[in-house]
């Protein structure tokens with residue numbers, strides 16, 4: 001199967017002007033191993049996710065055997081089954097209760113017969129489990145980090161997709177596992193590999209082709225040996241050289257010339273030995289030999305000509321411009337935002353009538369003006385479950401049991417349902433106000449603003465440390481839940497081969513997702529609590545840094561606005 005990308009671009013979800021991938025043109029042929037290399041943040045993982053059908057291009061096309069991968073905003077499922085993705089931290093893509101279920105989840109979309117399924121599982125276990133730790137009923141979470149990585153690779157290989165798209169597959173793997181992986185890649189007879197990696201030593205000797213990325217664009221595309229002869233190009237793209245090519249460079253400085261494309265230690269050693277023999281022979285003849293020209297020196301990298309990377313200053317300027325555009329709320333002092341938040345929350349909680357509640361919702365809604373779209377999308381993800389919770393609460397509250405009724409003993413009280421609706425709507429406005437505060441205030445500022453308020457209580461000898469820790473954790477958790485949900489839903493979609501619009505999850509995948517999501521949250525909560533406890537010095541709260549707390553005129557205006565809203569809400573509360 002051939003994969004072809006034509007003028008493909010991907011924009012950031014929160015800023016359509018920020019291109020993560022720029023005008024990518026690429027044809028990947030069956031039977032090839034292609035490396036994606038580039039500095040961190042150059043777009044390798046993004047490109048892999050596009051190739052895997054996880055991320056939809058903003059413009060341009062991705063074709064598989066000349067058929068489009070995306071049709072009407074949905075990815076074609078038949079194609080999806082032919083693509084397999086392993087994530088940058090493959091152990092994090094595990095979520096089932098047992099190793100058996102991990103394999104079952106990966107193989108289910110392929111609808112295999114029991115015998116074939118068993119055969120593939122056994123083959124993958126033989127390849128990836130040399131120490132026999134993959135007992136089928138064992139929990140994947142009882143494996144070590146390296147073993148979990150092996151298991152994640154085993155489940156992906158067992159599905160046997162045509163194309164394996166691997167993000168940093170050797171990171172965290174022991175040498176024996178890396179050797180095994182290389183053997184499997186070499187031994188594969190069909191399909192192809194695209195491997196995003198910083199591990200040039202391992203993969204350069206194996207690759208047919210190397211694509212160099214820089215700031216979302218392809219800046220070079222050629223055979224590994226050719227690229228080794230262009231060290232300046234790799235240096236410009238922020239990529240080092242494989243060790244063997246570095247050795248060749250270093251030897252050249254000492255007058256020993258070997259070609260820089262001897263990419264395995266064995267080939268390099270042979271070349272060095274040969275060069276030393278030549279030198280010894282020359283010295284013996286009393287001849288002053290000049291260093292021979294390096295093999296292939298001055299050749300150009302095959303395929304595309306290298307394009308200059310965007311000037312760092314220009315990139316910096318556009319990043320600053322984007323930040324300025326988004327940061328109106330972020331620039332405000334966290335103390336002002338805390339005060340506004342408290343005023344609006346108290347004002348909201350006072351409301352007993354729908355009119356007052358609607359009036360309280362107006363300033364909260366206004367707070368979302370100018371906020372990046374990705375943040376709004378995060379808010380929508382909170383809104384949906386909350387609306388379901390509201391509907392259920394209202395329904396249950398309205399149900400009435402009337403023992404005296406002659407016919408049906410169950411009735412529905414609209415009055416009670418209505419009053420519950422008022423209560424949960426009030427809660428809803430408070431939750432949304434909390435989301436606004438968390439989303440518009442960097443975490444450090446949030447904590448410092450809170451500490452500023454609490455120091456007055458502390459002076460009054462009130463025990464506020466634990467309270468500060470708890471509140472800080474809660475506010476840290478709201479965005480964390482959303483980002484973890486996003487991460488897990490991507491993994492579930494990649495492994496479950498669901499032909500869905502990006503950002504959505506099948507109902508049947510939710511049970512599989514919930515447990516690992518909760519486990520991951522608990523783990524993160526523990527990490528965060530320890531980190532925050534450690535930040536306390538001698539039992540004191542995190543010290544205030546004046547540079548994070550800068551009160552400006554806009555903050556005064558904001559607080560005055562908050563006080564006015566609060567007074568109005570107090571007046572209309574009944």
Ligand SMILES: Nc1ncnc2c1ncn2[C@@H]1O[C@H](COP(=O)(O)OP(=O)(O)OP(=O)(O)O)[C@@H](O)[C@H]1O
Pocket residue numbers: 012013014020038039040041042043044045046047088196
């Ligand atoms: N959803 C997103 N919204 C905004 N920017 C994003 C998003 N996803 C990735 N980016 C940005 O896109 C750029 C490319 O990220 P990507 O993960 O593809 O880089 P990478 O080359 O794989 O890096 P690494 O080698 O560190 O894994 C980064 O600058 C990253 O911050």
